[in-house]
Amino acid sequence: MGNGRLSNVLARQYDRLSERLEKGIDGPRLRTTLVGDLTGRVVEIGAGTGRNLPYYAKAEHVVAVEPSAGMRALVPGKLAGVVPMVEVIDATGEHLPFPDEEFDAAVAFLLLCVVDDLDAVLKEIHRVLKPGGKLSFFEHVRDTGRRGRAQDLATPLLRRVQFGCRPNRRTIERMEATGFAVHLGEPVALRPKPPLSGPYFSGTAIRR
Ligand SMILES: C[S@@+](CC[C@H](N)C(=O)[O-])C[C@H]1O[C@@H](n2cnc3c(N)ncnc32)[C@H](O)[C@@H]1O
Numbered sequence: 001m002g003n004g005r006l007s008n009v010l011a012r013q014y015d016r017l018s019e020r021l022e023k024g025i026d027g028p029r030l031r032t033t034l035v036g037d038l039t040g041r042v043v044e045i046g047a048g049t050g051r052n053l054p055y056y057a058k059a060e061h062v063v064a065v066e067p068s069a070g071m072r073a074l075v076p077g078k079l080a081g082v083v084p085m086v087e088v089i090d091a092t093g094e095h096l097p098f099p100d101e102e103f104d105a106a107v108a109f110l111l112l113c114v115v116d117d118l119d120a121v122l123k124e125i126h127r128v129l130k131p132g133g134k135l136s137f138f139e140h141v142r143d144t145g146r147r148g149r150a151q152d153l154a155t156p157l158l159r160r161v162q163f164g165c166r167p168n169r170r171t172i173e174r175m176e177a178t179g180f181a182v183h184l185g186e187p188v189a190l191r192p193k194p195p196l197s198g199p200y201f202s203g204t205a206i207r208r
Contacts, residue, residue, distance in 0.1 A: 011070030014163060015049045022051075024191045025138075025200075031055040031109075034136045034202055040104030042084075043128060045093040045121070046111035047071075050078035059084040059105075067092045093121035101130045108137045112171045113197075114164040122178040126207055135180060135205040138188070140198045142168040147196075154196050167197040180205035 021027070032055050035042075039058045047053070047064035048071050056062050062084050066072050075088050091097050093108075094117050106125045115121045125135055142148050151168040159166055175182050184203040 007068050007070035008073060009070070010163070011049065011068060011074055014071070015074055018048075018051065021190075025188055027051070028055070030138060030188065030202060032057075034109065034138055035059075035107055038105040038107070038134070038136060041102065042105045042107060043096070043098070043103045043125075044107040044109070045096070045125065046108065046114070047075070047088070048109075050075035050088075052107060052109055053078050053082050053086055054080075056082070056084050061085045061087070063098075063103075064088045065091050065093065065096065093124055096124045096128050098128045100127055101133075102128050104130060104133055106133070106135045108135060108139065110138060110140075112137070112139045113166055113169055118169060118171065118174055119178065122174055122180070126178050126180065129207040131207060133207045135175075135207070136202075137205065138200070138202045139171050140167065140200040141171045143199060151196055158196065162197075165197070172201075175205045179208045181208055 031052050035052050035055050036057050038056065041061045042059045043063045043065060044052060045065045047066045050064060053062065064075065064086060066088060067090060072088055072090065079086065093115050106129055112118055112121065142151055155166050155168045172182055182203060182205045184201050188200040188202055190198065190200060
């Protein structure tokens with residue numbers, strides 16, 4: 001999303017659009033399930049405008065990694081009443097500026113569809129988690145059959161008009177190849193159903 005004035009405009013636009021998404025996914029319940037029980041030191045990558053931050057009830061310290069200045073600028077508005085210590089930093093998931101095995105848990109919420117290099121981001125998350133550490137995620141993945149093939153065709157266009165989102169990523173397979181044991185929850189139904197994105201899943205990936 002970059003920096004500068006365009007970044008601010010896009011960030012405000014994204015924040016408004018995600019208000020609608022919140023209703024479509026029952027955001028408060030989903031975000032509570034994903035981050036509410038995480039403890040210790042947690043890194044959230046692609047934290048956006050900080051929508052998850054109010055739901056960390058048990059973490060000791062949350063580091064929110066977000067490369068867009070426009071997104072970071074909207075985080076303070078989400079911090080009222082937040083329990084853990086929160087630090088917001090400018091970095092990308094491909095190059096996390098932390099030592100090995102620094103965190104007890106990591107969070108990715110609609111991140112892995114937008115990053116430039118999925119494998120590099122997963123490798124970095126694996127590196128900064130302690131052995132047995134947990135990546136808690138909500139993501140969408142490539143569908144099977146005809147819908148999956150339609151996603152392959154549509155991805156180059158959708159990337160341009162949907163904040164860089166690639167709906168045809170085989171994210172779960174890539175997590176397993178990186179060294180995570182993945183536990184998927186039930187698919188999350190979005191209302192209204194996006195014609196070319198999904199299925200959406202929440203789940204956990206444990207660092208082997
Ligand atoms: C779809 S938004 C999701 C924001 C947030 N997680 C939420 O729940 O609303 C994706 C976020 O990932 C950020 N992002 C994009 N590329 C990234 C990268 N390579 N590393 C880290 N964050 C990235 C974007 O700036 C954006 O804030």
